[in-house]
Amino acid sequence: MLRKNVSVIDTTAVSALCDHIEITNCSLHDKVPKVVTELLSSWSTKECYDHISPVSIPSQEETIGIVEQAKRILFPGFFSHTKLHASNLEYYIGKKTTDLYDKVSEQITMAIRHDCRRNERPCTNCEAYGHKKALSFIQSLPKVAAMLATDIRAALRGDPATKSPDEVIFCYPGLLTTFIFRLAHELYLLEVPIIPRIMTEYAHSQTGIDIHPGASIGSEFFIDHGTGVVIGETTIIGNNVRLYQGVTLGALSLPHNAGEKMRNKKRHPTIEDNVIIYANTTVLGGDTVIGEGSIIGGNIWLTESVPPGTKVLMKRPELIYSNSH
Amino acid sequence: MLRKNVSVIDTTAVSALCDHIEITNCSLHDKVPKVVTELLSSWSTKECYDHISPVSIPSQEETIGIVEQAKRILFPGFFSHTKLHASNLEYYIGKKTTDLYDKVSEQITMAIRHDCRRNERPCTNCEAYGHKKALSFIQSLPKVAAMLATDIRAALRGDPATKSPDEVIFCYPGLLTTFIFRLAHELYLLEVPIIPRIMTEYAHSQTGIDIHPGASIGSEFFIDHGTGVVIGETTIIGNNVRLYQGVTLGALSLPHNAGEKMRNKKRHPTIEDNVIIYANTTVLGGDTVIGEGSIIGGNIWLTESVPPGTKVLMKRPELIYSNSH
Amino acid sequence: MLRKNVSVIDTTAVSALCDHIEITNCSLHDKVPKVVTELLSSWSTKECYDHISPVSIPSQEETIGIVEQAKRILFPGFFSHTKLHASNLEYYIGKKTTDLYDKVSEQITMAIRHDCRRNERPCTNCEAYGHKKALSFIQSLPKVAAMLATDIRAALRGDPATKSPDEVIFCYPGLLTTFIFRLAHELYLLEVPIIPRIMTEYAHSQTGIDIHPGASIGSEFFIDHGTGVVIGETTIIGNNVRLYQGVTLGALSLPHNAGEKMRNKKRHPTIEDNVIIYANTTVLGGDTVIGEGSIIGGNIWLTESVPPGTKVLMKRPELIYSNSH
Numbered sequence: 001m002l003r004k005n006v007s008v009i010d011t012t013a014v015s016a017l018c019d020h021i022e023i024t025n026c027s028l029h030d031k032v033p034k035v036v037t038e039l040l041s042s043w044s045t046k047e048c049y050d051h052i053s054p055v056s057i058p059s060q061e062e063t064i065g066i067v068e069q070a071k072r073i074l075f076p077g078f079f080s081h082t083k084l085h086a087s088n089l090e091y092y093i094g095k096k097t098t099d100l101y102d103k104v105s106e107q108i109t110m111a112i113r114h115d116c117r118r119n120e121r122p123c124t125n126c127e128a129y130g131h132k133k134a135l136s137f138i139q140s141l142p143k144v145a146a147m148l149a150t151d152i153r154a155a156l157r158g159d160p161a162t163k164s165p166d167e168v169i170f171c172y173p174g175l176l177t178t179f180i181f182r183l184a185h186e187l188y189l190l191e192v193p194i195i196p197r198i199m200t201e202y203a204h205s206q207t208g209i210d211i212h213p214g215a216s217i218g219s220e221f222f223i224d225h226g227t228g229v230v231i232g233e234t235t236i237i238g239n240n241v242r243l244y245q246g247v248t249l250g251a252l253s254l255p256h257n258a259g260e261k262m263r264n265k266k267r268h269p270t271i272e273d274n275v276i277i278y279a280n281t282t283v284l285g286g287d288t289v290i291g292e293g294s295i296i297g298g299n300i301w302l303t304e305s306v307p308p309g310t311k312v313l314m315k316r317p318e319l320i321y322s323n324s325h
Numbered sequence: 326m327l328r329k330n331v332s333v334i335d336t337t338a339v340s341a342l343c344d345h346i347e348i349t350n351c352s353l354h355d356k357v358p359k360v361v362t363e364l365l366s367s368w369s370t371k372e373c374y375d376h377i378s379p380v381s382i383p384s385q386e387e388t389i390g391i392v393e394q395a396k397r398i399l400f401p402g403f404f405s406h407t408k409l410h411a412s413n414l415e416y417y418i419g420k421k422t423t424d425l426y427d428k429v430s431e432q433i434t435m436a437i438r439h440d441c442r443r444n445e446r447p448c449t450n451c452e453a454y455g456h457k458k459a460l461s462f463i464q465s466l467p468k469v470a471a472m473l474a475t476d477i478r479a480a481l482r483g484d485p486a487t488k489s490p491d492e493v494i495f496c497y498p499g500l501l502t503t504f505i506f507r508l509a510h511e512l513y514l515l516e517v518p519i520i521p522r523i524m525t526e527y528a529h530s531q532t533g534i535d536i537h538p539g540a541s542i543g544s545e546f547f548i549d550h551g552t553g554v555v556i557g558e559t560t561i562i563g564n565n566v567r568l569y570q571g572v573t574l575g576a577l578s579l580p581h582n583a584g585e586k587m588r589n590k591k592r593h594p595t596i597e598d599n600v601i602i603y604a605n606t607t608v609l610g611g612d613t614v615i616g617e618g619s620i621i622g623g624n625i626w627l628t629e630s631v632p633p634g635t636k637v638l639m640k641r642p643e644l645i646y647s648n649s650h
Numbered sequence: 651m652l653r654k655n656v657s658v659i660d661t662t663a664v665s666a667l668c669d670h671i672e673i674t675n676c677s678l679h680d681k682v683p684k685v686v687t688e689l690l691s692s693w694s695t696k697e698c699y700d701h702i703s704p705v706s707i708p709s710q711e712e713t714i715g716i717v718e719q720a721k722r723i724l725f726p727g728f729f730s731h732t733k734l735h736a737s738n739l740e741y742y743i744g745k746k747t748t749d750l751y752d753k754v755s756e757q758i759t760m761a762i763r764h765d766c767r768r769n770e771r772p773c774t775n776c777e778a779y780g781h782k783k784a785l786s787f788i789q790s791l792p793k794v795a796a797m798l799a800t801d802i803r804a805a806l807r808g809d810p811a812t813k814s815p816d817e818v819i820f821c822y823p824g825l826l827t828t829f830i831f832r833l834a835h836e837l838y839l840l841e842v843p844i845i846p847r848i849m850t851e852y853a854h855s856q857t858g859i860d861i862h863p864g865a866s867i868g869s870e871f872f873i874d875h876g877t878g879v880v881i882g883e884t885t886i887i888g889n890n891v892r893l894y895q896g897v898t899l900g901a902l903s904l905p906h907n908a909g910e911k912m913r914n915k916k917r918h919p920t921i922e923d924n925v926i927i928y929a930n931t932t933v934l935g936g937d938t939v940i941g942e943g944s945i946i947g948g949n950i951w952l953t954e955s956v957p958p959g960t961k962v963l964m965k966r967p968e969l970i971y972s973n974s975h
Contacts (some may be wrong), residue, residue, distance in 0.1 A: 016680065028460045032426055036419045038467040041399070056408055060495055073689070083706055101682055118489055135678045142688040160901070161862060161883045164768055167844055170710055171851040193469035194492055201496040208533045208552045208858045208877065212486060225532065227858045227878045228552045228896070230570055230604075233486045245860075245880055245898070246553070248570070248604055251485070253622065267485065274548075279880075279898055279932065282604065282623060288756045295649045297903065298932060299951050301624050301641060316951060318965035324945045353785045357751055357779045361744045363792040364723070381733055382869075385820055443814055519817055526821040533858045533877045535895075537811060552858065555895055558811045571878070573895070573929055576810070578947065592810065607929065607948060620974045626949050626966060640968040 030231035057114045058107045063198045066107065069100045070183055074145050078169050097138060108192050115193040133190045140186040144179075147219055151178050154220035158242050173207035174223030184213035217241075218273070225279075232268035234286060239273045244298070246280035252303065272308065361398055363538035382439045383432045388523045389431065394425045397469050403494050406514075422463060430459035433517050440518040458515045465511040472544055476503050479545035483567050499548030500531035509533075509538035542566075543598070559611060564598045569623070571605035577628065597633065707764045708757045713848045716757065719750045720833055724795050728819050747788060755784035758842050765843040783840045790836040794829075797869055801828050804870035808892050823857035824873030834863035866921070867891075875929075884917035884936060889923045894948070896930035902953065922958065 068079070077084040084092060090176030109130030116123035155168045155175060162168060168175055168293045180203035184196035196213035204210040208227035211217075215231050218239035223229055225245035231237070235249045251267035266286035277291050278298035283290060288313065290296065300314050333446045393404070396420045402409040409417060420443060434455030441448035480493045480500060493500055505528035509521035521538035529535040533552035536542075540556050543564035548554055550570035556562070576592035591611035600615050602608065603623035607613060615621065616633030625639050718729070723746045727734040734742060759780030768899035805818045805825060812818060818825055830853035831948075834846035846863035854860040858877035868889035873879055875895035881887075885899045901917035918938035920961050926939050927933065928948035933940060940946065941958030950964050 006948065027430070028456050029423060029426065031460050032423050032463060035463050035466060036415065036422050039418055039422075039470060040415055041968050042467050042470055043401075057402065057491060058495075059406070060404065076693075077707065079710065081709070090686065090690055093689055094683065097686050097689075098679060098682050102677075102681065105677070114491070118491070131678050135681050136683060138685050141685060142692050145689060145692055160915075161864075163843070166707060166764070166768070167847055170708075171845060171847040173854060193488070194495060196491055197496040201498065204498060204552070205531050206855050210440050210552060214486075221668060225860050225880045227854070227880070228571060230550045244569070246605075246878060246896070250604065253601075253603060253620070265485075271871065276903075278903060280605070280896075280930070285625075290505065293649055295903070298934075300644065301639075302644075304645075309649050311647045311649040313645045313647075314951075315645055317967055318964055319641055319950065319952075320963045321445070321956075322961045322963075324943055324961040352755070353754075353781050354748060356785050357748050357788060358744065360788050360791060361747050363841065364747070364795060365741055367792050367795055368726075371796070382727065382816060383820075384731070385729065422845040439816070443816070519820060522817055526823065529823060529877070530856050535875050535877060539811075553896060555875045555877070571896070571930075575929065578926075578928060578945070590810075595667055605930070609948075618974055620940065625969065626964075627969075631971075634974050636972045636974040638970045638972075640970055644965055 045308050052197055056110055058111045058195055058198070060198055062103060062107055064202050066100065066103050067183065067199055067202060069096060069103065070141070071179065072096055073100060073141065073180055074148060075169050078166075097141070101119065101134055101138050104137055105130045108133050108137075108187075111193045111195050133187075133192055136190055137183075137186055144182045144186065147182055148175070148179055150197055150219040151175055152241065154222040154242070155224075158222045159224055173209060173226045177203040177207045177209040177211060177223065177226065178217070178221055181211045181213065181215070181217065185215070185217075188213040215268075228280075234266040235268040236270040238271060238275070238292070241271055241273070242276045244277065244279040247277050248282040248284070250282065250284050252285045347509055348366050381435055383436045383520055383523070385523055387428060387432055388520055389527050390526055391425065391428050392505055392508065392527060394421060394428065395466070396504065398425060398466065399420055399492050399504065403491075417622075422466070424464050426459055429462055430455045433462075433512075436518045436520050458512075458517055462508075462511055462517055469507045469511065472507055473500070473504055475544040476500055478545050479547040479565065479567070482551075483547045484549055498534060498551045502528040502532045502534040502536060502548065502551065503546055506536045506538065506540070506542065510540070513538040526590070541594075553605075559591040560593040561595040563596060563600070563617070566596055566598070567601045569602065569604040572602050572630060573607040573609070574605065575609050577610045658966075698892075706760055708761045708845055708848070710848055712753060712757055714843055714852050716750065716753050717830055717849055717852060719746060719753065720791070721829065723744055723750060724791065724798060724829070727939050728816075747791070751784055751788050754787055755780045757845055758783050758837075759843050761843045783842055786840055787833075787836055794832045798825070798829055800869040801825055801871050804872040804890065804892070805874075808872045809874055821875045821969065823859060827853040827857045827859040827861060827873065827876065828867070828871055831861045831863065831865070831867065835865070835867075838863040850947065865918075878930075884916040885918040886920040888921060888925070888942070891895055891921055891923070892926045894927065894929040897927050898932040898934070900932065900934050903933045 002306065072080045073093060076089060076093060082092060111114065111128045112126045113123050113130050116126060136255060152165050152168050152175060155172055156162050180199050184199040187199070192273060200211055200213050209223060209229045211231040212233040214233035214283065215235040215237065216240065217237040220240040221237065222242045223244070224242070228246040229243060230248045230250055232250050249269050249271065249305040256320040269283045269288040269290065271277070271283075271290045272292040274293045275296070277290070277296045280298055281296055281300040281302070283296070283302045285303050287305070288303060289305040291306055291310060293308055294306050294310045296306070302312070306312055359426065385553065397405045398418060401414060401418060407417060422477075434452045437451045437454050438448050438627065443604065477490050477493050477500060480497055481487050481490065505524050509524035512524070513521040525536055525538050530647060534548060534554045536556040537558040539558035540560040540562065542562040545565040546562065547567045548569070549567070553571040554568060555573045555575055557575050558586055574594050594610060594613040596602070596615045597617040599618045600621070602615070602621045606625040606627070608621070608622050608627045610628050612630070613628060614630040616631055616635060618633055618640045619631050619635045621627065621631070622638040625637060627637070631637055705747055722730045723743060725741060726743060732742060759777045762779050763773050763778045766776060784802045802815050802818050802825060805822055806812050806815065830849050834849035838846040839848070850861055850863050853938075859873060859879045861881040862883040864883035865885040865887065867887040868891065870890040871887065872892045873894070874892070878896040879893060880898045882900050899919050901923065918936060919933045919938040919940065921927070921933075922942040924943045925946070927940070927946045930948055931950040931952070933946070933947055933952045935953050937955070938953060941954040941956055941960060943958055944956050944960045944962065946952065946956070947963040950962060952962070956962055
C-alpha cells in the first residue's frame with residue numbers, strides 16, 4: 001500500500017500529505033510503535049530468539065578482542081603502540097596474558113552457561129569450568145607460538161615475493177588465518193561451545209579463508225593469497241603442506257537434509273605431509289587421501305585418493321580461438 | 326625528477342641536502358602547497374568530484390550504522406552489551422527502532438537530494454519522501470525478520486557442522502549477507518538511490534558474497550562458506566535454494582560498451598524452488614532457468630536452461646598422473 | 651593432562667577442585683606467570699621476534715590511517731563528515747595533505763630504520779630519506795587522482811548496473827583496491843620497505859582482491875566484483891583492461907624451495923591494452939602475453955601467449971544430465 005504511494009514516479013500522494021505542513025515536522029514517529037508490537041509478537045514463535053533471558057550469551061566483540069589480545073602476546077611489538085625493550089617485555093607479556101586469561105574465562109563461562117540452558121542441562125560449576133578451560137587455553141600459547149614460527153618459516157620458503165618475517169607477520173592473510181585457527185582449535189579441543197567458530201569466522205571475514213576450528217593441521221602450514229579457501233570440520237592436514245587461493249577441502253555432495261544425516265561423520269579429506277595443492281583445486285570426501293609428497297595442479301576436481309609422491313595435472317580442456325572483432 | 330634523486334641507491338643527493346641541518350628539521354612542509362594547488366585545479370575537470378556543494382551526500386559510515394542498528398533489532402541480545410529480559414525487551418526494541426527510523430530518514434533524504442541534484446530534477450519534498458520511505462522501510466522489518474527465521478532454519482537443515490541457531494546467527498557469513506541483502510532490497514524496492522548498494526557492498530567486504538540489492542530471493546535461502554559468490558542485479562531465486570562458495574549467477578559476456586546497451590535488461594538467470602548449486606559453478610544469462618528441484622554439481626559452467634528435477638554433473642576432465650619427484 | 655580433566659564429560663575433577671570454594675574465587679591467576687616464562691624463553695630462539703628493540707617498526711594501524719587519509723583527499727566529501735564547499739575546499743585539502751605528509755614521513759622513516767637494522771646496514775639519514783620519500787609520495791597524488799578518474803570512467807563504461815560516479819566511488823571494491831594499489835605502487839617505486847605490502851593487504855582484506863604493489867597497471871583499469879582476484883608482483887597490465895572475479899594472473903607452479911630460486915625474476919604474465927578477462931580464468935607465467943584487444947572467456951586456464959585481437963573460449967566439458975530424485 002504505502003510503498004505504492006511513495007514510489008518516485010507518483011509524487012501527488014506525498015505532496016498531498018506534506019503540502020500544508022512544515023517539511024521538518026513531517027516525521028512519522030507515531031507509526032513506529034505498531035511495528036515494534038509486530039516484531040515482539042513475531043518473536044514468540046521463533047526458536048532463534050529464545051535466548052532472551054537473564055543468562056547472557058558470549059559476545060562476538062569480546063571474542064574478537066581475545067583474538068587481538070592474543071595477537072599482541074604472540075607477535076610482541078607488531079600490533080601495539082607500546083615500544084618493547086628486552087627490559088619491559090616480561091612485564092608487558094605478563095600483564096597482557098593475565099588480562100587475556102580473565103577475558104577468556106568470562107567468555108567461556110558465558111558460552112558454557114548458554115549451552116547448558118540451550119540443551120536444558122543443569123549448569124553446575126560453569127564458572128569453575130570457565131576458569132579451568134581458560135587456563136588450559138593460556139597454557140597452550142607457548143605451543144601455539146612454536147607452531148606459528150614454523151608457519152612463518154614455511155611462508156618465507158614458499159613465496160618468492162616475501163622479503164622478511166616481518167612482512168609475513170604484517171601482510172600474510174594465510175598466517176593471520178592460521179594464527180586464529182590455531183587459537184580456535186585449542187578451544188575446540190577443550191569442547192568450548194561457539195567461541196571457536198566465532199574466531200574462525202572472524203578470520204574468514206578478514207581474509208576470505210574459511211577454516212573450521214575442528215580441522216587438524218600440522219606444522220609449517222602455508223596458504224598463499226588464500227581468498228576462497230575452504231577447509232572443512234573433519235579435514236586432516238599433515239606437516240609442511242602448502243595451499244593456494246580457492247582450494248576447497250570439502251565434503252561430497254549433500255542431500256537436502258544433510259544436516260542431520262552427516263553430523264559427526266568424517267566428511268572431509270586427509271592431506272599427508274609435504275603436499276602442495278595449487279589454486280582453485282577442489283578435493284572432496286572423507287575417504288579421500290592425498291598421499292605424502294604429492295603435488296596437485298590448479299583447477300583440478302579430485303574425489304579419489306592419490307598415492308604418495310604423485311603429481312596430478314588436468315588434461316587441459318580444448319580451447320577455441322577466434323578473432324575478437 | 327625528484328623520485329630519481331631519492332632512490333635508495335643514490336644517497337649523495339640526500340646527504341647533500343641534509344648534511345648540514347638537524348635531521349629533525351629536515352621536514353619539507355613548504356613543498357606541500359604546490360601539490361594542493363595541482364589537486365584543486367585537476368578536479369575542476371573531473372565529473373566524479375562535482376558533488377562538492379552545500380548539498381551533502383549520504384554517508385557510508387552512517388549507512389553501515391543503520392545496518393548494525395537493524396542487526397541489534399532483528400537479532401536482539403546477540404550484538405549488543407545490553408542484557409535483555411522479557412521485561413526490558415519492548416523498551417529496548419522501541420528505542421532502537423525509533424533511532425533507526427531517524428537515521429534512515431536522514432540518509433534517504435540526503436540520497437534523494439543528491440540524486441535530484443545529480444539528475445537536475447527539482448528537489449521538492451525530498452525530506453517528506455525521506456520520512457515516508459523510512460517508514461515503509463521500518464514497516465518492512467517484521468516481514469524481514471520472518472524471512473530471516475526461514476533462512477536460519479535452512480542453514481540448520483543444510484549444514485552438518487552447525488550446532489544451533491546461535492551459531493548460525495553469530496558465525497554464518499551467508500546469513501549475515503542475506504540479512505543485509507534483505508534490508509537493502511526493501512530500500513531498492515522503494516527506489517532509494519545508492520544506499521542499497523552501499524549496504525550490499527558492506528556485506529561483500531565482510532563476507533566475500535556479492536549480492537546486488539536488485540536481485541529477488543525467496544525464503545529459506547542458504548549460502549554455505551560463500552566467499553566468491555556473485556548474484557547479479559536481475560537474478561530471480563525461488564524458495565529453499567542452497568548455494569556454495571564461488572557460485573556465480575551472472576550475465577553473459579559483455580561488449581566493451583556494455584554499460585549503455587544492457588542497462589535495465591534481464592541479464593541474470595532464474596533459479597526455481599528447491600535447487601542446490603555446488604561450489605564454484607557458474608550460471609549465466611537472463612534466459613537461463615534452472616528448473617525446480619534441480620541439483621547442479623560443482624565446477625560447472627551453464628549457459629542454458631535445465632528442466633525441473635534434473636541433476637547436472639560435469640564429465641570429469643581426464644587427469645594426468647606422474648611421479649612428483 | 652589438564653585438558654583431559656576438564657572435558658565436558660568428566661565433571662568429577664572440577665567439582666572436586668571447586669566444591670569447597672566460592673565459584674567466584676575459582677580464578678587461577680597464579681598459574682599464569684609460568685606460561686609467561688615459557689613464552690619469553692621460547693622467543694629467544696625465533697628470528698621472527700628479534701625486532702624487539704628500541705627501534706620501532708612501522709605500524710599497521712598508522713599505515714591504514716594513511717590510506718584512509720589519502721581517500722579523504724582524493725575523494726573529497728565522500729568519506730568525511732566535513733561539509734565541503736568551493737569556499738572551504740582548499741583549506742580542507744591543504745590541512746589533510748600536510749597531515750598526510752607528516753604521517754607518511756614518520757612511517758617511512760620507521761620502515762627504513764627497521765630495514766637497515768634487519769639487514770645490518772648503517773642507518774644514516776634515515777629520517778631525511780623519510781621526508782624526501784614522503785614528499786615524492788605526496789607529489790604523486792595529482793597523478794594518482796588523474797589515473798583514478800580514468801578508472802572511474804572505465805567502471806561506468808563497463809558495468810550495466812552502475813548508475814553514477816558516486817556509486818562507483820562508494821560501492822566498487824575494484825575501485826577501492828585500485829586506489830590503494832596506486833598509492834602502494836608509488837611507495838614501491840620509491841623502494842619503501844614493507845608499507846606498500848601492508849597497504850595492498852589492507853585492500854585485500856576489504857575486497858578479496860590481492861594485487862601486489864609491484865605490479866604495473868595502466869589507466870582505465872576496471873575489476874568487477876573482484877573477490878578472489880590475484881595479480882602477482884611482476885605482472886604488467888596495459889590501458890583499458892577489464893577483469894572479473896576470481897581471475898588469477900600468477901606464476902607457474904613453484905617447487906618447494908621456490909622462495910629462493912624465483913625471487914626477482916619476472917614470474918607473472920603481461921596483459922596488453924584493451925583486454926577483457928572473464929570470471930575465474932587463470933593466466934600463468936612470466937613469458938605469457940595476452941595480446942592487445944583480446945577477449946579471454948571465463949573459467950579458462952592459460953599458460954601460453956595469445957596473439958592480439960584473439961577471442962579465447964573453452965570447449966565446454968561434456969555435462970551429464972540425470973534425474974535428481
